[in-house]
Amino acid sequence: MNRLKQAVTDFGWPRIIIFLFVVALFIGAPFVKVRVDSSFTDVFNRFGQNAVLVLALVPMVQAGCGLNFGLPVGIIAGLLGSTLAMEFGLVGWAGFLGAIGLSLPFAVAFGFAYGLLLNKVKGEEMTIAMYVGFSIVTFFAILWLLLPYSSPNMVWGYAGKGLRTTITLEGYWGLILNDFLALRIGENFRFPTGMILFVILLTVLVGFFFRSKTGTAMTAVGSNPDFARAGGVSADRMRLTSVILSTVIGAVGILVYQQSFGFIQIYNAPLFMAFPAVAALLIGGASVNKASMLNVIVGTFLFQSILTMTPSVINSILQTDMSEVIRILISNGMILYALTRKTKVTK
Amino acid sequence: MSNESPLWGFEGITKDFYGTAVLKDVSFTLGRGRILGLVGENGAGKTTLMSVLFGMPVISETGGFSGTVKLDGQAVSFRTPFDALDAGIGMVHQEFSLIPGFTTTENIVLNRESVKPNPAVEVFGERMSVLDRPKMRARAESAIGRLGVKLDPDMLVSEMPVGHKQFTEIAREINRDNVRLLVLDEPTAVLTESEAEVLLAALRNLAAQGISIIFISHRLHEVLSVCDRIVTLRDGRVVKDTDAAGVTVADVASWMVGRDVDDAGRKGAARDLPGAALEVENLWVDMPGETVRNVSFSVREGEIFGIGGLAGQGKLGIPNGIMGLYPAGGTVRLHGQAVTLDAPRAALDAGMAFVSEDRRGVGLLLDESLDWNIAFTAMQIKGEYLKTYLGGLVRLRDEKAMKALTEEYVKLLDIKCTGPKQKAKELSGGNQQKICLAKAFALRPSVLFVSEPTRGIDVGAKALVLDNLRHYNRDFGTTIVMASSELEELRSICDRVAIVDEGRIAGILPPGAPLSEFGLLMAGQKVSEEVQP
Numbered sequence: 035m036n037r038l039k040q041a042v043t044d045f046g047w048p049r050i051i052i053f054l055f056v057v058a059l060f061i062g063a064p065f066v067k068v069r070v071d072s073s074f075t076d077v078f079n080r081f082g083q084n085a086v087l088v089l090a091l092v093p094m095v096q097a098g099c100g101l102n103f104g105l106p107v108g109i110i111a112g113l114l115g116s117t118l119a120m121e122f123g124l125v126g127w128a129g130f131l132g133a134i135g136l137s138l139p140f141a142v143a144f145g146f147a148y149g150l151l152l153n154k155v156k157g158e159e160m161t162i163a164m165y166v167g168f169s170i171v172t173f174f175a176i177l178w179l180l181l182p183y184s185s186p187n188m189v190w191g192y193a194g195k196g197l198r199t200t201i202t203l204e205g206y207w208g209l210i211l212n213d214f215l216a217l218r219i220g221e222n223f224r225f226p227t228g229m230i231l232f233v234i235l236l237t238v239l240v241g242f243f244f245r246s247k248t249g250t251a252m253t254a255v256g257s258n259p260d261f262a263r264a265g266g267v268s269a270d271r272m273r274l275t276s277v278i279l280s281t282v283i284g285a286v287g288i289l290v291y292q293q294s295f296g297f298i299q300i301y302n303a304p305l306f307m308a309f310p311a312v313a314a315l316l317i318g319g320a321s322v323n324k325a326s327m328l329n330v331i332v333g334t335f336l337f338q339s340i341l342t343m344t345p346s347v348i349n350s351i352l353q354t355d356m357s358e359v360i361r362i363l364i365s366n367g368m369i370l371y372a373l374t375r376k377t378k379v380t381k
Numbered sequence: 382m383s384n385e386s387p388l389w390g391f392e393g394i395t396k397d398f399y400g401t402a403v404l405k406d407v408s409f410t411l412g413r414g415r416i417l418g419l420v421g422e423n424g425a426g427k428t429t430l431m432s433v434l435f436g437m438p439v440i441s442e443t444g445g446f447s448g449t450v451k452l453d454g455q456a457v458s459f460r461t462p463f464d465a466l467d468a469g470i471g472m473v474h475q476e477f478s479l480i481p482g483f484t485t486t487e488n489i490v491l492n493r494e495s496v497k498p499n500p501a502v503e504v505f506g507e508r509m510s511v512l513d514r515p516k517m518r519a520r521a522e523s524a525i526g527r528l529g530v531k532l533d534p535d536m537l538v539s540e541m542p543v544g545h546k547q548f549t550e551i552a553r554e555i556n557r558d559n560v561r562l563l564v565l566d567e568p569t570a571v572l573t574e575s576e577a578e579v580l581l582a583a584l585r586n587l588a589a590q591g592i593s594i595i596f597i598s599h600r601l602h603e604v605l606s607v608c609d610r611i612v613t614l615r616d617g618r619v620v621k622d623t624d625a626a627g628v629t630v631a632d633v634a635s636w637m638v639g640r641d642v643d644d645a646g647r648k649g650a651a652r653d654l655p656g657a658a659l660e661v662e663n664l665w666v667d668m669p670g671e672t673v674r675n676v677s678f679s680v681r682e683g684e685i686f687g688i689g690g691l692a693g694q695g696k697l698g699i700p701n702g703i704m705g706l707y708p709a710g711g712t713v714r715l716h717g718q719a720v721t722l723d724a725p726r727a728a729l730d731a732g733m734a735f736v737s738e739d740r741r742g743v744g745l746l747l748d749e750s751l752d753w754n755i756a757f758t759a760m761q762i763k764g765e766y767l768k769t770y771l772g773g774l775v776r777l778r779d780e781k782a783m784k785a786l787t788e789e790y791v792k793l794l795d796i797k798c799t800g801p802k803q804k805a806k807e808l809s810g811g812n813q814q815k816i817c818l819a820k821a822f823a824l825r826p827s828v829l830f831v832s833e834p835t836r837g838i839d840v841g842a843k844a845l846v847l848d849n850l851r852h853y854n855r856d857f858g859t860t861i862v863m864a865s866s867e868l869e870e871l872r873s874i875c876d877r878v879a880i881v882d883e884g885r886i887a888g889i890l891p892p893g894a895p896l897s898e899f900g901l902l903m904a905g906q907k908v909s910e911e912v913q914p
Contacts, residue, residue: 242775242777245777245778246767246775246776246777246778247760247761247764247767247776247778250753250757250760250761250778251761253749254746254749254753254757257746257747257748257749258742258743258745258746258747258748260739260742260743261743261744261745261746261757263706263725263743264704264706264725264735264737264743264744264758265725265729265757265758265761265762266725266726266728266729266730266758266761266762267726267761268726323748324748
């Protein structure tokens with residue numbers, strides 16, 4: 035009994051309650067004619083789509099830079115990579131891997147500048163990060179119009195220049211991870227094996243990184259910068275490294291998201307992408323200074339399940355099409371809840 | 382005057398914090414218009430005694446005290462500082478509690494301003510009344526006049542020299558009509574000598590007007606020159622309560638540090654040690670509150686070198702500066718090799734290690750497990766406790782080796798914990814200190830700096846920590862530089878003890894030197910002949 039109690043405390047009541055709620059939604063779904071198998075497909079798709087973006091928050095949390103509300107910095111790097119890969123006419127695996135390759139230099143450069151800035155505003159990282167995110171997205175909204183892209187699949191048809199707001203990946207690398215080794219059961223269930231494997235691969239890599247010397251130093255900086263300094267570790271350098279890493283993973287994250295979603299969304303689309311990721315991580319049980327791979331997996335799964343199930347179930351109950359309104363309501367409600375739950379470490 | 386009945390009396394004051402006795406049966410009296418000097422080392426109980434007098438909440442929150450405080454023969458007990466203020470006790474703190482943007486006058490009459498009624502008062506009550514500035518100014522001037530010093534009533538506190546700030550605080554305390562006792566805690570610590578002179582004259586002036594004064598200071602010659610009576614506290618007891626007449630600074634100094642002056646703790650005679658391990662020349666360190674101005678010394682190979690002195694004089698700045706934690710300059714040579722200052726990494730790479738006095742702030746990763754805490758620095762500096770995978774391509778934490786290391790030190794230092802995976806914040810102070818030692822030992826340094834190794838830990842743990850240091854020194858020949866406020870501790874394990882005063886080394890003594898000599902050095906009196914072992 036005691037061990038059970040301990041296990042429950044370790045896992046955390048909020049997660050148990052949310053988990054029970056998700057289970058209840060799945061049980062209730064058939065009664066309001068929502069198909070469970072297609073719901074599961076949605077949940078797995080959304081999980082894979084978002085997990086890497088959530089993972090991208092971890093390095094900065096561990097290094098004590100707080101929750102990366104500046105995730106759009108990495109997303110912009112990813113968008114540059116994917117649009118350039120399309121411009122160069124790369125398709126299939128070459129397209130996806132090319133997009134990753136092309137976005138990396140941008141992600142490193144942006145991350146470096148972003149990290150330098152965050153090192154100058156210690157203690158206020160999260161607020162500053164949010165506005166860095168807003169700024170870079172709006173700045174690039176101008177650039178998307180001005181940069182000399184010419185691929186007919188991407189530019190506005192009538193003017194022949196400037197990128198469209200959404201660009202389809204069909205014929206390039208849409209669903210390339212999702213379809214890799216995809217498992218089809220029955221008519222409505224598809225398991226996106228490739229994408230899930232890719233997520234696991236990245237999670238394991240990041241997990242190993244945090245077991246390396248640098249990763250250990252990074253965690254110590256987040257836990258107590260003075261301790262790290264007294265131990266001969268430069269807190270500023272570790273923080274900078276963590277921001278670059280966060281930005282790079284963010285860039286890869288958006289590429290995974292795109293291939294599953296099927297479209298590249300530019301202009302204002304990246305503006306609010308940081309919030310669901312942050313909410314998922316916090317719901318997963320992370321604090322502002324500590325996050326683990328388990329937090330990422332559990333948080334993304336719970337957050338995305340609720341986000342998938344609640345609108346469709348409520349929609350069917352109410353017999354109206356309010357799914358988008360409900361989705362926004364639920365997602366922001368969860369973010370609000372998660373942000374009130376954030377906990378700090380002992381000082 | 383001794384036949385006059387005492388105004389204030391303390392009788393049998395006893396107070397403990399969580400079982401640690403800080404005041405034991407303290408009794409003394411103070412007559413009207415007399416100045417009483419209260420002296421004692423850091424931690425002798427002076428501050429606690431004043432908290433008892435003032436009814437500070439910290440006293441009642443920790444279980445109150447026993448004994449009585451008497452005023453005019455009547456037992457009084459103050460539950461809050463406001464009661465104490467009403468009874469006519471004024472306190473001048475070490476830190477200035479003044480509002481920088483207000484003038485002298487405004488600070489002196491703060492919260493007791495003279496006010497003029499106006500029609501709004503009738504409607505909205507007292508809070509709407511208007512300040513009567515001419516009257517306030519007159520009151521401030523009269524308080525300044527009573528002090529007998531020159532202060533501009535219209536000057537902003539932020540523009541004042543420190544001496545004037547101190548006078549403003551005193552003026553504020555005596556501005557109240559009923560003030561009968563003034564407590565001054567280290568009032569001259571921040572003053573120059575000439576300012577201190579003026580302050581002492583002002584105190585005599587006040588005493589002549591019938592105000593009793595308790596004067597707490599480490600500057601013993603000031604205590605002697607101004608006080609009528611001197612009460613010396615040591616380890617929470619009154620060890621001496623005497624008239625000031627005929628007492629010398631050396632007397633007071635030896636009462637303060639006294640203890641049982643037999644040299645029981647001394648281990649063996651002076652050791653014959655080879656050449657210098659660490660040479661420090663003209664070191665300055667900009668550590669807030671512990672500024673080091675100009676320090677030169679050399680530590681022999683295998684020696685335990687003590688650095689003592691009163692709080693705030695700079696003894697802690699020396700190890701912190703050499704280890705690169707605070708901006709520092711000067712020359713530091715380790716085995717003849719110059720060490721780069723201002724860079725913790727360079728100091729660690731050179732083979733030095735540091736146990737910080739700020740255990741929770743710098744010494745520990747409170748949220749991490751013990752094995753992390755112990756192995757971290759060794760991992761970062763020496764690349765130990767890492768395991769190689771994929772032919773040297775990746776190196777990951779070797780959890781097993783870290784666990785073994787931690788278990789070894791848990792056993793060696795007798796650390797009370799549930800295992801290597803327990804969080805550091807869950808340990809008691811003494812065990813946390815042992816973790817800090819283990820962290821430094823794991824580096825196998827050639828010179829180990831230890832700063833306040835026994836601060837805030839209980840007596841048993843203290844002895845263990847000191848024993849461990851001594852063993853480490855004897856077994857591995859590690860040179861240890863130990864800074865501590867506890868002179869007795871330094872004298873018990875060090876080969877030589879340097880006393881730091883105002884950022885400079887006042888003198889270096891062998892541990893067996895008479896206590897009065899240590900006391901004199903601490904009181905800022907240079908001893909001309911330096912002792913070499």
